[in-house]
Structure formats: C-alpha cells, structure tokens
Amino acid sequence: MDKKRKRSRSPEKTSTERRDKKRYRVEATTPPALDINNYQLVKKLGEGSFGKVMLASYAIKKQHVALKIIEKKKKMSHKDIKTEAAILRLGRLCPFLIRAYATFQTESLVLYVMEYARGGTLHQLIKQKGYFKSHEVRFYSAEIVVGLQFLQEYGVVHRDLEPENILLNKEGHVKIADFGLACVHEFKGSKAYNGISGAYGYMAPEV
Numbered sequence: 605m606d607k608k609r610k611r612s613r614s615p616e617k618t619s620t621e622r623r624d625k626k627r628y629r630v631e632a633t634t635p636p637a638l639d640i641n642n643y644q645l646v647k648k649l650g651e652g653s654f655g656k657v658m659l660a661s662y663a664i665k666k667q668h669v670a671l672k673i674i675e676k677k678k679k680m681s682h683k684d685i686k687t688e689a690a691i692l693r694l695g696r697l698c699p700f701l702i703r704a705y706a707t708f709q710t711e712s713l714v715l716y717v718m719e720y721a722r723g724g725t726l727h728q729l730i731k732q733k734g735y736f737k738s739h740e741v742r743f744y745s746a747e748i749v750v751g752l753q754f755l756q757e758y759g760v761v762h763r764d765l766e767p768e769n770i771l772l773n774k775e776g777h778v779k780i781a782d783f784g785l786a787c788v789h790e791f792k793g794s795k796a797y798n799g800i801s802g803a804y805g806y807m808a809p810e811v
C-alpha cells in the first residue's frame with residue numbers, strides 16, 4: 605500500500621518541477637531585439653543633453669536603426685523616460701511620427717531602438733535650400749499638423765518642436781522626433797500645463 609502511494613506522488617512532483625524549469629527557461633531568454641549585443645554601432649547621428657543617437661546595424665535583420673542611448677547617471681527622470689518610450693511606441697500608429705521598434709535598459713543605459721530617418725532634419729534642409737517654395741511649405745506643414753493632431757488625440761504635447769526635431773525619411777516625408785520633453789496631459793476647461801519648455805523662436809505664442 606505504502607509503495608503504491610509513493611509511486612503515485614513521485615511522478616506528480618517531477619512533472620511540476622519540469623514545468624517550473626521550462627517556465628524559468630522561457631523567461632530567462634532575452635528577445636533578440638532587446639539584447640544590446642545585437643546592435644553594431646556605425647556612426648553618431650546626433651547628441652543631446654541626456655545622451656546620443658547612433659546609427660546602428662541590427663544584426664538579426666541586417667537593418668539600419670537609430671539607437672538613442674541615454675546614460676542613467678545623467679539623471680533624466682524615470683517618468684520622462686517612460687513617457688518618451690510610450691510616445692515612441694505610439695509612432696507605429698501614425699506615419700508622421702518616429703516609431704520605436706524596441707525600448708530596453710541595461711544597468712547603466714536606457715536604449716530606444718528607432719526607425720532610421722535617413723533624409724536628415726528639416727533644419728538641414730532649410731539651410732541647404734535657403735528657402736521653401738509655397739507648395740513645399742504646404743507639404744511639410746500638412747504632414748507636421750497631421751502628426752501633431754494625432755499626438756493631441758492621445759493627449760500628448762510635444763513641447764520641443766523645432767526644425768532639428770522634424771526628421772525626414774528617405775522619401776522626404778516628415779517624422780516628428782524627440783519626445784524627451786513631451787508630456788501626456790488632458791486639457792480640461794481652463795486647466796493648463798505649468799512650466800515653459802521648448803526652443804526660443806519655436807515656442808507656441810501662448811507659452
């Protein structure tokens with residue numbers, strides 16, 4: 605009788621253990637897009653107050669991406685990092701916003717893997733051309749407005765809109781970038797966001 609009980613309990617325990625081991629193995633595997641070793645840095649695309657943006661090659665898909673690298677020691681607030689990452693993830697829903705393929709962190713860095721806008725910035729284009737013809741002004745304005753309208757629907761205020769942060773893809777379409785100062789806020793009645801933010805010359809008149 606005793607022997608029988610022993611035999612029936614032991615396989616039960618073993619299968620639970622096996623299940624737990626299996627679950628542990630699945631959780632311990634880092635998806636390739638979240639593994640810093642899968643990105644080979646090619647060159648610097650830009651640098652800001654909290655970090656730099658590098659052109660990188662994602663080994664798994666042999667694809668160029670823009671990798672924004674923020675050093676944790678630079679003390680960008682946790683809330684701002686989470687907000688920027690969340691807005692970058694929204695980018696997949698609107699063609700005029702830079703989108704993130706992945707966001708992750710290491711012990712010392714926060715990383716956003718973004719689509720690479722290979723057409724440069726609107727600022728570079730303005731410098732290169734000197735001025736825009738009226739149909740070009742309409743083209744860029746329309747795409748920027750659609751991008752901003754989309755952000756507004758999600759309660760996002762960019763707060764740092766300027767030609768350096770309007771990127772262009774290889775077909776020349778607008779990709780609004782740099783959500784480091786953005787806030788997610790709902791304007792209700794007379795409630796307004798406190799604090800001045802943005803680049804002088806490009807701030808909204810009401811700011």
Ligand SMILES: Nc1ncnc2c1ncn2[C@@H]1O[C@H](COP(=O)(O)OP(=O)(O)OP(=O)(O)O)[C@@H](O)[C@H]1O
Nearest residue numbers: 649650651652653657670718719720721768782784
């Ligand atoms: N997805 C991208 N594709 C191509 N270039 C990019 C991309 N993202 C950023 N850059 C380049 O890097 C520069 C800096 O990027 P970004 O403004 O996001 O960094 P930042 O650290 O937040 O800068 P700042 O402190 O000025 O706000 C941009 O002006 C642009 O030239």
